[in-house]
Amino acid sequence: MNDRDKPGHDAVSWPGPIPTGGMNGTRKVHVKSYGCQMNVYDSHRMADMLAPAGYAETARLEDADLIILNTCHIREKASEKIYSELGRIRDLKRDAARTGRRITVAVAGCVAQAEGKEIIRRAQAVDLVVGSQNYHRLPELLARTARGERVVDTEFPVEDKFDLLAAPARDAIRARGVSAFVTVQEGCDKFCTFCVVPYTRGTEVSRSVAAIVAEVERLAAAGVREVTLIGQNVNAYHGAGAQGRPATLAHLLHRVAEIPGIARLRYTTSHPRDVDDTLIAAHRELPSLMPHLHLPVQSGSDRILAAMNRRHTRADYLAIVARLRAARPDIAFSSDFIVGFPGESEEDFRATLALVDEVGLAGAYSFAFSPRLGTPAAVMPDQVPKAVKTERVRILQAAVARSQAAFNAQFLGRTFDVLFEKPGRLPGQIVGRSPYLQPIPVMAPRALIGEVAAVTVTEIGTSMFGTLAQATPVAAASRVPELAPILTPIHAQAGG
Numbered sequence: 267m268n269d270r271d272k273p274g275h276d277a278v279s280w281p282g283p284i285p286t287g288g289m290n291g292t293r294k295v296h297v298k299s300y301g302c303q304m305n306v307y308d309s310h311r312m313a314d315m316l317a318p319a320g321y322a323e324t325a326r327l328e329d330a331d332l333i334i335l336n337t338c339h340i341r342e343k344a345s346e347k348i349y350s351e352l353g354r355i356r357d358l359k360r361d362a363a364r365t366g367r368r369i370t371v372a373v374a375g376c377v378a379q380a381e382g383k384e385i386i387r388r389a390q391a392v393d394l395v396v397g398s399q400n401y402h403r404l405p406e407l408l409a410r411t412a413r414g415e416r417v418v419d420t421e422f423p424v425e426d427k428f429d430l431l432a433a434p435a436r437d438a439i440r441a442r443g444v445s446a447f448v449t450v451q452e453g454c455d456k457f458c459t460f461c462v463v464p465y466t467r468g469t470e471v472s473r474s475v476a477a478i479v480a481e482v483e484r485l486a487a488a489g490v491r492e493v494t495l496i497g498q499n500v501n502a503y504h505g506a507g508a509q510g511r512p513a514t515l516a517h518l519l520h521r522v523a524e525i526p527g528i529a530r531l532r533y534t535t536s537h538p539r540d541v542d543d544t545l546i547a548a549h550r551e552l553p554s555l556m557p558h559l560h561l562p563v564q565s566g567s568d569r570i571l572a573a574m575n576r577r578h579t580r581a582d583y584l585a586i587v588a589r590l591r592a593a594r595p596d597i598a599f600s601s602d603f604i605v606g607f608p609g610e611s612e613e614d615f616r617a618t619l620a621l622v623d624e625v626g627l628a629g630a631y632s633f634a635f636s637p638r639l640g641t642p643a644a645v646m647p648d649q650v651p652k653a654v655k656t657e658r659v660r661i662l663q664a665a666v667a668r669s670q671a672a673f674n675a676q677f678l679g680r681t682f683d684v685l686f687e688k689p690g691r692l693p694g695q696i697v698g699r700s701p702y703l704q705p706i707p708v709m710a711p712r713a714l715i716g717e718v719a720a721v722t723v724t725e726i727g728t729s730m731f732g733t734l735a736q737a738t739p740v741a742a743a744s745r746v747p748e749l750a751p752i753l754t755p756i757h758a759q760a761g762g
């Protein structure tokens with residue numbers, strides 16, 4: 267699977283500096299994002315908030331006057347990574363101080379929310395700990411650190427940060443590329459027994475349709491062509507729509523699809539319980555809604571699903587997959603799995619393995635269960651030994667890799683629409699993404715970046731390569747693509 271779709275995993279730094287919208291831009295900020303797409307989005311918004319205060323972004327941590335680590339708490343490894351990074355930053359800060367340069371260090375995101383003051387106690391280098399609902403206060407909080415205070419602000423505020431966050435400058439939007447995330451919903455009320463998110467991000471809150479539409483219109487006007495609506499539990503979206511009545515995610519997708527310039531729509535991450543009839547219908551009705559859905563299942567065993575408090579069974583999940591396929595025959599699915607959940611037997615694990623082929627997954631992330639302090643599963647009996655978890659992850663990843671290879675293999679010699687995003691590694695090459703998020707380098711003029719064009723797949727190995735389907739004149743590349751029904755049902759092909 268692609269890192270862009272990766273839940274709560276790698277650190278992502280800025281692609282490059284962007285111009286500041288404010289004052290003289292002499293101060294530099296480096297924001298490093300860990301975890302999910304929500305954090306990537308929040309990192310952008312923090313930079314937008316700081317731009318009018320004279321901060322320009324830098325891709326180099328060493329050059330920064332302000333370093334913000336936007337952290338993830340989802341697994342133990344993710345949290346601990348922050349403390350080792352803070353050790354490195356402490357040395358950098360000390361060396362800079364010797365030359366009279368002050369570096370301010372802030373910890374934001376889910377570790378900040380979960381550990382608060384403890385971070386200040388454990389890591390001397392940290393000046394500011396700021397929770398994910400408080401980014402709109404950054405300028406004021408930084409002013410306090412400038413006076414020598416070490417500040418912790420992790421309260422859930424009464425005001426809505428989205429009403430107060432600065433809008434991104436046009437140049438900043440353009441520098442971030444043609445594909446953008448937009449947070450539409452935050453928090454989670456599901457309380458899966460393994461998960462910290464309901465505690466770090468709080469209860470479910472949805473933004474209004476009007477606010478989201480205004481944000482997407484601004485993105486589209488600056489050249490964004492693809493929007494992914496994001497939320498910890500995005501299909502529980504229930505923001506205010508017309509006359510203040512709650513709208514569903516399907517309603518929101520229909521509205522956003524009308525915005526001129528937006529060629530592609532996606533949404534993530536969904537919970538199977540919240541896939542309703544209107545959402546299934548949206549997949550049939552909206553050609554710009556891409557035929558790729560990340561739908562975490564976590565386990566293929568009903569016993570384990572119940573212990574996880576997922577509130578759906580294996581059969582429920584398969585029924586949702588079947589209904590979505592009936593609505594949109596070319597739809598592909600990816601998923602998340604947790605292996606080694608307390609009490610997971612060999613038989614439970616085999617049920618998970620079998621599900622990979624039964625769905626014919628186009629990809630999946632497999633995680634070893636990580637006990638998180640304060641969650642019910644951390645203290646459940648029958649914890650699975652680490653060696654067993656490691657081995658099960660290995661076996662599951664191999665099964666997912668086979669399923670993914672079968673999924674990819676069907677495209678050889680076939681043609682699909684590609685949204686070109688950036689220059690490739692080779693001169694004369696540009697890279698785009700298929701409807702299924704597969705990256706695909708093609709020899710084509712740079713003027714096609716930001717356009718959707720038909721590409722024929724010529725080679726599939728560890729990567730996919732292609733050529734423009736015909737000599738596509740730049741002006742003729744479709745600004746709003748017609749998604750031809752070129753694919754036969756994936757389940758039949760990849761699932762065997």
Ligand code: SAM
Binds near residue numbers: 274499562
């Ligand atoms: N809201 C989504 C859902 O319902 O599945 C995803 C939430 S979480 C940010 C992303 C993934 O991290 C989860 O789907 C799960 O597979 C994994 N995860 C969450 N808590 C975990 C834990 N304690 N140990 C291992 N993996 C975990």
Ligand code: SF4
Binds near residue numbers: 455457
């Ligand atoms: Fe975590 Fe479950 Fe909520 Fe997903 S649905 S964020 S896994 S509690």
Ligand code: F3S
Binds near residue numbers: 302
């Ligand atoms: Fe991590 Fe918080 Fe996202 S725990 S996965 S950054 S919601």
